[in-house]
Each structure stands twice: as C-alpha cells, then as structure tokens.
Amino acid sequence: MKHRGTKYSGFKVIKEALTGHKGWKPVWRTPRPKSEYDVIIVGGGGHGLATAYYLAKEFGITNVAVLEKGWIGSGNVGRNTTIVRSNYLLPGNEPFYEFSMKLWENLEQDFNYNAMVSQRGILNLFHNDAGRDAYARRGNAMILAGADAVLLDQDGVREMYPCLDFENARFPIKGGLLQPRGGTVRHDAVAWGYARGADNRGVDIIQNCEVTGMVIENGICRGVETSQGIIKAKKIAVCVAGSSSRVMSMAGMRLPIESHVLQAFVSEGLKPILPGVVTFGAGHFYVSQSDKGGLVFGGDIDGYNSYAQRGNLPVVEDVCEGGMALMPMIGRARLLRMWGGVMDMSMDGSPFIDKTHIDGLYFNGGWCYGGFKATPASGWCYAHLLAKDEPHPVATEYRLDRFKRGAMIDEKGMGAQPNLH
Amino acid sequence: MIIHHPLLGPRDASEFVYKGDASLIDRPDWKADNAADLFHDYLYLRDNPAGEHCELWYHEQGDRSWLVVTRNTLTHDITNVELARDVALAKQAKKSGRGEK
Ligand SMILES: Cc1cc2nc3c(=O)[nH]c(=O)nc-3n(C[C@H](O)[C@H](O)[C@H](O)COP(=O)(O)OP(=O)(O)OC[C@H]3O[C@@H](n4cnc5c(N)ncnc54)[C@H](O)[C@@H]3O)c2cc1C
Numbered sequence: 001m002k003h004r005g006t007k008y009s010g011f012k013v014i015k016e017a018l019t020g021h022k023g024w025k026p027v028w029r030t031p032r033p034k035s036e037y038d039v040i041i042v043g044g045g046g047h048g049l050a051t052a053y054y055l056a057k058e059f060g061i062t063n064v065a066v067l068e069k070g071w072i073g074s075g076n077v078g079r080n081t082t083i084v085r086s087n088y089l090l091p092g093n094e095p096f097y098e099f100s101m102k103l104w105e106n107l108e109q110d111f112n113y114n115a116m117v118s119q120r121g122i123l124n125l126f127h128n129d130a131g132r133d134a135y136a137r138r139g140n141a142m143i144l145a146g147a148d149a150v151l152l153d154q155d156g157v158r159e160m161y162p163c164l165d166f167e168n169a170r171f172p173i174k175g176g177l178l179q180p181r182g183g184t185v186r187h188d189a190v191a192w193g194y195a196r197g198a199d200n201r202g203v204d205i206i207q208n209c210e211v212t213g214m215v216i217e218n219g220i221c222r223g224v225e226t227s228q229g230i231i232k233a234k235k236i237a238v239c240v241a242g243s244s245s246r247v248m249s250m251a252g253m254r255l256p257i258e259s260h261v262l263q264a265f266v267s268e269g270l271k272p273i274l275p276g277v278v279t280f281g282a283g284h285f286y287v288s289q290s291d292k293g294g295l296v297f298g299g300d301i302d303g304y305n306s307y308a309q310r311g312n313l314p315v316v317e318d319v320c321e322g323g324m325a326l327m328p329m330i331g332r333a334r335l336l337r338m339w340g341g342v343m344d345m346s347m348d349g350s351p352f353i354d355k356t357h358i359d360g361l362y363f364n365g366g367w368c369y370g371g372f373k374a375t376p377a378s379g380w381c382y383a384h385l386l387a388k389d390e391p392h393p394v395a396t397e398y399r400l401d402r403f404k405r406g407a408m409i410d411e412k413g414m415g416a417q418p419n420l421h
Numbered sequence: 422m423i424i425h426h427p428l429l430g431p432r433d434a435s436e437f438v439y440k441g442d443a444s445l446i447d448r449p450d451w452k453a454d455n456a457a458d459l460f461h462d463y464l465y466l467r468d469n470p471a472g473e474h475c476e477l478w479y480h481e482q483g484d485r486s487w488l489v490v491t492r493n494t495l496t497h498d499i500t501n502v503e504l505a506r507d508v509a510l511a512k513q514a515k516k517s518g519r520g521e522k
Contacts, residue, residue: 245468246469249468254467256466257469258441259469259471305441404461
C-alpha cells in the first residue's frame with residue numbers, strides 16, 4: 001500500500017519554516033475501533049507498533065488495530081535507557097539480535113522518521129583473565145553470527161574512556177569487549193516512527209483502549225473485550241511487556257514470567273565525556289551520555305515482583321555506588337530524574353514469540369530489561385508468525401514450551417530465578 | 422521496604438534475599454505419574470499477580486530464617502509476615518488431617 005501521509009525531508013522542513021509551520025499534520029489518526037479486524041495487536045509499545053508496521057509494509061496485512069490502554073509510548077518503550085546492541089552469546093539469541101541490529105541501521109530511511117540512531121559503540125568491561133576469556137568467546141560467537149566485535153586491552157579502553165578508574169582495588173579495568181555498531185536510539189521516536197508508518201498504511205491505532213477480557217469460544221480466540229466494547233479479529237497478538245501475565249491470565253494461561261521493576265537515572269547536562277555506552281557488569285552499573293549531555297545510567301532490577309513502575313532506595317544506592325566505583329567524577333554530577341518500568345522477566349532471561357495452545361491467540365513477551373534493542377526484529381518476526389503461522393528463521397527458539405523440552409536459552413546460566421538474570 | 426520480622430522486628434528489605442512466589446514451598450509429588458509435568462509447572466510457571474502476593478524472603482544478613490511475606494505488588498505495602506517454617510508446618514498438618522497442635 002502506498003504511503004498516505006506527508007513525506008518528511010529537508011525540503012519539507014525549509015518549506016514549513018518559510019510558511020509559518022502551518023502545513024504539519026497530526027502524525028497518526030484517532031480512529032474509532034471497527035467491530036472486526038484481521039489482526040488485533042494488544043499493547044502499543046515499541047513491539048506492538050513495530051509488529052503493526054511490518055505486518056502492513058512487509059506482509060501486506062493492513063486491516064489491523066493496535067489497542068493501547070494508555071497512550072502509545074507510555075510503557076517501557078518510553079522508559080528504557082535506549083541502548084541497542086547485538087552482543088549475545090547463544091545461538092538461539094545472537095542471530096535474532098543481529099537481525100535487529102541490521103534493521104536499526106536502516107530504520108530511519110525505512111520509516112522516514114528521525115529516530116536518532118547513533119552507533120556510538122558499546123563497551124563491556126572485564127577485570128580479570130576469566131572475564132577476558134569469556135568476552136573473547138562471546139566476541140567470536142558474535143562474529144560467527146555476522147556481528148562485529150573488538151577485544152580491547154587496558155590501553156585500548158584508556159584511549160576511549162580516560163575518565164574511568166582503572167586502578168579500582170576490587171575491579172581494576174583490564175580491558176573490554178567493544179561492539180562498534182552498538183549504540184543508542186531515541187526511544188520514543190521509535191514508537192512514533194512506527195506508529196506513523198503503520199497508520200499511513202491503514203492500521204488503526206486506538207489509544208485509551210484497555211483489553212479487559214478475551215473472547216474464547218470452543219478453544220478459539222475470536223476477539224477481545226475492551227474498555228471501548230468487544231472487538232473481534234481472526235488473530236489476537238498480545239505484546240504487553242510487563243503486563244504479560246495479567247493479560248494472558250484472561251485466557252487462563254500461566255506464563256514462565258515474573259514482573260519486576262527496573263529503575264533508570266539521568267544527571268544534569270554535562271560537557272561531552274562519554275563517547276559511547278559503557279557497562280560495568282561486575283559493579284551492576286551501565287552508563288551513556290545523551291546528546292543533551294545528561295548521563296543516562298542504571299543497574300540491576302530491584303529484584304522482587306512489582307507492577308508499581310517505581311523502585312526503592314537500596315537499589316538507587318547500589319547503582320550510585322557502582323557509578324562511583326567506575327568513574328568517581330560522577331559524584332560531582334547532580335541527579336536530575338529517575339523512574340521505573342515493569343519488566344517481563346522470563347525464567348531463562350530470553351523472550352517468547354509464539355502461538356499459544358488457543359487457536360488465534362499469539363504471544364510476544366519475556367523481554368526482561370533488554371527488549372528495546374529487539375524492537376525491529378521482534379516486530380518483524382511477530383508479523384512473520386502472524387502472517388504465515390510459522391516462526392521466522394531467526395526466532396525459532398523463542399517457544400513457550402522450551403522449558404518442557406529442556407531447550408532453555410539461559411545466557412547467564414542462572415536457572416529459573418528471574419531476579420538473577 | 423520494611424519487613425516486620427516475626428522474631429526480630431522491623432528490618433530493612435535490603436537485609437533479605439528474594440526467592441519468589443511462596444507456592445514454591447509446595448513441592449509436587451515426585452512419585453506421581455505426571456511428575457515431570459508437575460515439576461515443570463512448579464519450577465517455571467508463575468501466577469505473577471498484580472496485587473496481593475505471598476512470597477519467600479530469606480534473611481541472609483540476619484538470622485537466616487525464611488519468611489513468607491504478603492505484599493501488594495502494585496503498592497509495595499506489606500500486610501503480613503510469617504516464618505516460612507510455621508506456614509509449611511501448618512500446611513503439612515492440614516494435609517495429614519491432624520489439625521491444630
Ligand atoms: C528503566 C528501563 C531501562 C531499560 N533499558 C533498556 C536498554 O537500554 N536497552 C534495551 O534493549 N532494553 C531496555 N529496557 C527494556 C525495554 O524497554 C523493554 O523490554 C521493551 O520496551 C518492551 O517492549 P515494548 O516496547 O513493547 O513495551 P511497552 O512499551 O511497555 O509496551 C507494552 C504496552 O502494553 C500496554 N498494555 C498493557 N496492558 C494492556 C491492556 N490490558 N490493554 C491494552 N494495552 C495494554 C501498556 O500500556 C504498554 O504501552 C529497559 C526498560 C526499563 C524499564
């Protein structure tokens with residue numbers, strides 16, 4: 001289907017500047033829900049909107065509604081720390097995340113929207129020989145899957161990040177694994193860009209429409225009950241991140257998922273000090289610097305079941321201690337904002353993109369604290385599954401029954417203890 | 422969060438390690454015909470409710486007791502704390518029909 005909306009370009013910006021900016025139109029419509037669709041997507045986060053976009057653009061399915069209980073972007077897609085990377089180890093994961101990385105690289109051209117994709121590089125630090133070995137192995141796994149990886153020694157890290165504390169008594173920095181193509185992407189622009197692209201191709205984006213029940217007849221899911229009435233569809237595709245268990249329980253399902261809260265922090269604006277993303281796994285801390293100059297950082301999840309979208313102070317302290325250990329200069333910066341989001345933590349730390357045992361009902365979730373980077377591939381693979389009823393080749397391992405088959409994808413080797421992933 | 426330990430009084434939650442849903446106390450019967458399915462559900466599936474949640478906390482930085490804490494996952498309010506041992510023994514007594522001590 002042809003792109004219906006305005007095409008954004010440098011020429012358009014100049015034209016609008018000269019004509020008083022009267023020509024900009026709303027970026028998506030506000031339609032009333034129809035009584036029936038081919039596909040209903042539950043959840044207007046990054047994954048739901050990307051699914052709608054690729055369904056319309058790549059698979060020609062445009063009779064689609066995205067139902068969002070609040071406003072689009074109000075969930076984790078607008079709360080994350082914007083890091084994208086494909087530096088996974090296991091064969092069930094790495095090809096999927098590298099597929100996502102390649103989609104990020106062409107995303108702005110593809111959906112004609114400025115998402116500030118910035119491949120500024122991501123560096124994972126190590127502090128001892130065992131850490132170096134593990135990262136050498138991971139780097140090789142990445143390269144085998146077509147990704148990029150560079151193992152840096154201490155001097156290599158020092159050259160890029162002279163401000164780090166290399167002589168820390170407990171965790172001296174010995175080097176790091178760099179993925180130069182990793183980086184950051186403006187998170188809410190991703191939601192808006194996908195929403196605009198989907199809307200332009202005929203998808204109805206319906207905000208303030210909470211799904212409150214499933215219409216299931218003889219083992220077949222035929223629609224959803226919502227705050228705006230019953231809406232029917234041939235296929236119902238749930239992707240509600242932290243609310244996964246709540247929504248799937250409406251279909252009587254229990255999931256291998258716990259919901260946990262993750263916090264994030266932004267400092268006041270500073271002069272450029274961090275060119276890319278740095279992770280300090282040993283100290284439960286990671287950090288990057290936004291284009292406005294704020295240090296964007298975070299650490300571990302709070303570690304107990306929560307739907308509160310806010311965390312507690314002990315984790316704030318833990319994260320700040322990690323920051324002080326890595327780069328003591330951070331102690332002089334003032335904290336500007338902090339917030340939390342609800343994570344769909346799966347039992348092995350890896351996600352699901354699968355059909356359920358109920359015909360017509362599909363599930364996408366279990367993204368833990370790392371689903372932002374997955375947004376393009378998750379949308380594409382979910383659209384593939386919905387259109388063809390078979391998994392995309394890079395998402396064949398993301399099945400709900402993998403625990404039963406002993407086919408867990410446990411990157412960290414932590415077992416069924418979500419607060420350790 | 423402050424957890425009111427039945428023996429030690431109010432303690433900061435950061436003294437504890439979190440395990441998860443208190444139903445983990447009830448291990449399935451390993452001799453059942455469908456034991457593999459029961460253990461799959463026991464180990465991997467969770468109710469994960471929004472609202473009241475009974476959960477296991479371990480007082481690692483304290484007396485090393487296991488507690489069953491009833492906490493609201495929407496507000497983090499804690500409404501009840503018991504020793505996990507008491508909860509487990511009460512369940513066992515109920516199962517074997519022996520009732521009150
Ligand atoms: C603090 C923080 C930092 C993070 N950092 C990173 C990072 O650096 N890199 C990375 O890759 N990932 C990161 N993540 C994880 C990432 O943000 C998520 O995994 C991802 O956004 C989840 O997919 P989503 O965008 O579709 O979720 P969401 O945006 O949460 O979308 C789900 C939507 O479903 C809606 N919904 C829920 N229930 C219903 C219902 N009943 N009816 C209708 N709609 C409903 C919600 O309102 C919500 O809008 C972070 C997360 C947080 C909270």
